[in-house]
Amino acid sequence: MPQDPDHPPAKRFKPGSPFFRLDKKPGMLLPRKGNASVPIDVQRKNLPIYQAKSQLINQLRQLHSAVLIGETGSGKTTQIPQYLYEAAIGRQGLVAVTQPRRVAAISLASRVAEEKKTQLGKLVGYTVRFEDVTSSETKLKFMTDGMLLREAIGDPLLLRYTVVVLDEAHERTVHTDVLFGVVKSAQRKRREQNKVPLKVIVMSATMDVDLFSQYFNKCPVLYLEGRQHPINIFYTKLPQSDYLQAALVSIFQIHQEAPASHDILVFMTGQEEIEALARTCRDIAKHLPDNCGPMMVIPLYASLPPAQQLRVFQPAPKGCRKVILSTNIAETSITISGIKFVIDTGMVKAKRFNPESGLEVLAVQRVSKAQAWQRAGRAGREASGSVYRLYTEEEFDNLLPMTVPEIQRCNLASVMLQLLALGIPDVMNFDFMSKPSPEAMRTALDQLDLLGAVEKKDEELVLTPLGKKMASFPLEPRYAKAILLSPDFQCSEEVLTIVSLLSVDTVLYNPPARREECLAARRKFTTSEGDHLTLLNIYRAFKKVNANKEWCRENFVNSRNMGMVGEVRSQLREICLKLSMKLESCGADTGRVRRCLAHGLFMNAAELQPDGSYTALDTHQSVAIHPSSVLFQGKPAYVVFNELLHTSKCYMRDLCLVDADWLVEAAPEYFRRKLRPTKS
Ligand code: CDP
Ligand code: MG
Numbered sequence: 005m006p007q008d009p010d011h012p013p014a015k016r017f018k019p020g021s022p023f024f025r026l027d028k029k030p031g032m033l034l035p036r037k038g039n040a041s042v043p044i045d046v047q048r049k050n051l052p053i054y055q056a057k058s059q060l061i062n063q064l065r066q067l068h069s070a071v072l073i074g075e076t077g078s079g080k081t082t083q084i085p086q087y088l089y090e091a092a093i094g095r096q097g098l099v100a101v102t103q104p105r106r107v108a109a110i111s112l113a114s115r116v117a118e119e120k121k122t123q124l125g126k127l128v129g130y131t132v133r134f135e136d137v138t139s140s141e142t143k144l145k146f147m148t149d150g151m152l153l154r155e156a157i158g159d160p161l162l163l164r165y166t167v168v169v170l171d172e173a174h175e176r177t178v179h180t181d182v183l184f185g186v187v188k189s190a191q192r193k194r195r196e197q198n199k200v201p202l203k204v205i206v207m208s209a210t211m212d213v214d215l216f217s218q219y220f221n222k223c224p225v226l227y228l229e230g231r232q233h234p235i236n237i238f239y240t241k242l243p244q245s246d247y248l249q250a251a252l253v254s255i256f257q258i259h260q261e262a263p264a265s266h267d268i269l270v271f272m273t274g275q276e277e278i279e280a281l282a283r284t285c286r287d288i289a290k291h292l293p294d295n296c297g298p299m300m301v302i303p304l305y306a307s308l309p310p311a312q313q314l315r316v317f318q319p320a321p322k323g324c325r326k327v328i329l330s331t332n333i334a335e336t337s338i339t340i341s342g343i344k345f346v347i348d349t350g351m352v353k354a355k356r357f358n359p360e361s362g363l364e365v366l367a368v369q370r371v372s373k374a375q376a377w378q379r380a381g382r383a384g385r386e387a388s389g390s391v392y393r394l395y396t397e398e399e400f401d402n403l404l405p406m407t408v409p410e411i412q413r414c415n416l417a418s419v420m421l422q423l424l425a426l427g428i429p430d431v432m433n434f435d436f437m438s439k440p441s442p443e444a445m446r447t448a449l450d451q452l453d454l455l456g457a458v459e460k461k462d463e464e465l466v467l468t469p470l471g472k473k474m475a476s477f478p479l480e481p482r483y484a485k486a487i488l489l490s491p492d493f494q495c496s497e498e499v500l501t502i503v504s505l506l507s508v509d510t511v512l513y514n515p516p517a518r519r520e521e522c523l524a525a526r527r528k529f530t531t532s533e534g535d536h537l538t539l540l541n542i543y544r545a546f547k548k549v550n551a552n553k554e555w556c557r558e559n560f561v562n563s564r565n566m567g568m569v570g571e572v573r574s575q576l577r578e579i580c581l582k583l584s585m586k587l588e589s590c591g592a593d594t595g596r597v598r599r600c601l602a603h604g605l606f607m608n609a610a611e612l613q614p615d616g617s618y619t620a621l622d623t624h625q626s627v628a629i630h631p632s633s634v635l636f637q638g639k640p641a642y643v644v645f646n647e648l649l650h651t652s653k654c655y656m657r658d659l660c661l662v663d664a665d666w667l668v669e670a671a672p673e674y675f676r677r678k679l680r681p682t683k684s
Contacts (some may be wrong), residue, residue, distance in 0.1 A: 051079030074228030094166030266344035416448035425475035486604030
C-alpha cells in the first residue's frame with residue numbers, strides 16, 4: 005500500500021514545453037495482443053487473491069463479520085463472491101455485493117457471470133436503480149448500495165441474504181454509511197431472534213480500516229498481500245493555474261517520449277471537461293509528426309452508457325497508445341490493465357454542504373492525500389510506473405489526509421426519509437459509523453417537515469402518510485413530492501415525464517463541432533418557461549414521431565437515453581398506480597406543471613435582484629444562471645432550480661420559471677421569513 009515514507013524521493017518535471025508540428029495522419033491500426041488471449045480461468049488463478057483462497061475461505065466460514073483489505077485489482081470483488089459460492093458458504097440465501105456506482109455493479113456482474121460461464125441474470129445478476137437483471141436462480145447479486153437500502157425498507161432484517169459484502173467501503177458514500185448501520189442492526193436482530201445468521205464482509209482498498217473493525221464489534225481484519233510495484237512520483241515545480249492545460253501538455257509529452265504500449269490514465273473531475281479534453285486530444289493526435297504513434301482516447305465516467313464503458317478494458321491496437329480520461333471512478337472501483345502512467349490533476353468534483361441552509365453544492369475541489377495515493381497506485385499494478393502530479397510537492401503536503409465521508413458533507417433529507425421509512429425510532433441517535441453534525445440532521449428533518457413528510461406523534465418523529473408515499477419512490481424527496489402533488493394540478497403525466505428525464509443521463513446531444521446546427525434544432529423546443537419545460541417539449545415531440553431514430557439524429561437527441569426515459573417513466577408510473585393516483589395530462593396548460601414543480605423545488609428558489617443578479621432565497625447567497633440553461637439570456641423574476649454547481653461562480657442548473665405566489669403557496673411559513681417584504 006503506498007504510504008508517504010515508503011516512496012522514492014520525488015523527481016520533478018515541468019509541463020509547459022510546446023509540442024509538435026502538425027502534419028501527418030496515423031496509418032492502419034492492428035490489434036495489440038492483450039489480456040483477452042489468456043484464458044479466463046488462468047486469469048482468475050493469476051490474481052493475487054488466489055494465493056490466499058483456502059485460508060480466506062476458512063476464515064470467512066467462521067467469522068460473522070470481517071474486514072478485508074487488498075489493493076485495487078487484487079481480485080476481492082470478483083473472486084470473494086465466487087469463493088463463498090464454491091465453498092457453499094451462505095448457500096441458503098443470496099450473497100449481496102454492494103457497490104457505490106451503478107456502472108461498477110453492472111460491469112462486475114458481467115465479468116463474474118463470464119468467469120462462471122453463465123448468462124448474466126441467472127446465477128449472477130445485478131440490481132441498480134430502474135434496472136433489475138436477476139432471477140429466481142440468482143445467488144450472487146451485485147447491487148448499488150442504494151438498492152440494498154431500498155430493499156431494507158420492505159425487509160429490515162435482509163432475510164433474503166445470508167452474506168452482505170459491503171464493497172468499496174473506503175469510499176464512504178452516504179448510502180454505504182447508512183447501510184453499515186442497517187446491516188449491523190439486521191445482524192444483531194437476526195442473532196437475537198435465532199434466525200439464519202447474516203455474515204458481513206467489509207472490503208476496502210485502503211488501509212485505514214480501524215473504524216470499520218471497531219464498528220463491527222472489533223471484527224478481525226484480513227490483509228491480502230499486495231502486488232504493488234514501485235512508482236516514480238513527479239510533482240510540478242510551480243502551482244498550475246490551469247490543470248486541464250497542464251494535463252494536455254503532460255499527455256503529449258509522455259506520448260512523444262514513451263513506448264506506445266504504455267497507457268496513460270488521467271484523473272479529472274467530470275463528464276464535460278473529460279469530453280472536451282478528449283476532443284482536443286483527438287484533434288491534436290490527428291496531426292502528429294511521424295515519430296509519434298496514434299493515440300486512442302477513451303473517456304470514463306459514471307454516466308457513460310455501460311457498453312461504452314467497456315471500451316476502457318479493450319486493449320488498444322498495436323502501436324497505438326490508450327489514453328483514458330477518467331473521473332475518480334478509476335481510483336478504485338474499476339481496474340484497467342496496461343496503465344503505466346497516471347496523470348493526477350489533484351482535483352475531484354464532490355458535494356459540499358452548508359448545514360445551516362441545507363443547500364448542497366457540487367464543487368471542484370482538491371483531493372485528499374489518501375485519494376492521491378490511490379490514484380498513484382493505479383500506475384504500479386502490473387509493473388513499475390510513474391505518476392505525474394499536476395501540483396507541487398508543497399501543495400501535496402497541504403492536502404487533507406483523508407476524504408471526509410460524504411455523509412458529513414451532503415444534504416441528509418433522503419437519508420432521514422429512508423431511516424424513518426425503515427422504522428428507526430430515534431433517527432437523531434442512529435448508530436452512524438461517522439455521525440453527521442446534529443445541525444445537518446436537524447436541517448434535513450426541517451426540510452422533510454417543510455415538504456410535509458414528517459410529524460410528531462407522542463414525542464416521536466414519524467412519517468406522515470405523504471412521507472410514506474414519498475419513500476416509495478426511488479427519488480429525492482422533492483421530486484417524489486412533485487409527483488405526489490401532481491394530481492392536484494392535473495399534470496401527473498407531464499411531471500412524471502420531467503422527473504424521468506432528470507433521472508437519466510442527459511437526452512441532449514451537443515456535438516461542439518456542430519454547435520450552430522444543434523442550437524437551431526433545439527430552438528424549436530425552447531420555451532421561456534425554462535429547462536424542465538423545454539425537455540418536456542422535446543419528449544412530446546419525440547413521442548409524436550414514434551421515437552423515430554432519424555428524427556433524433558436531426559434534432560440532436562440521444563435516442564438511447566430517451567429510451568431509458570421511457571423505461572424509468574413506466575416504472576414511476578407503476579408506483580403511482582399502486583398508490584391509486586389519478587394520472588391526468590394538462591395538455592397545453594403547462595403553467596400547471598411549473599406550479600407543481602414549485603411545490604417540490606421551493607427550497608431551491610432564487611429571486612432576481614434590481615442589479616440583474618440572483619439571490620438564492622434560502623441562503624441569500626448570490627447565484628447565477630448557468631450558460632447551458634435556456635433562461636440564460638432572460639431575466640425571470642423568480643425561478644426554481646435543480647442544483648447548484650460551484651465553478652468560477654455559483655451556478656443554478658436546470659431552471660424553471662415560477663410565480664412568487666406559488667412559492668408562498670407551497671410553504672407559506674417558510675417564505676414569509678425568506679421573501680423580501682415588498683414582494684409578499
Ligand atoms: O476488487 P478488486 O479491486 O480487488 O479486484 P476485482 O475488481 O475483483 O478485479 C480483479 C481483476 O478482474 C482485474 O484486475 C481485472 O483484470 C478483472 N476484471 C475485468 O476484467 N473486468 C471487470 N469488469 C472487473 C474485473
Ligand atoms: Mg473491488
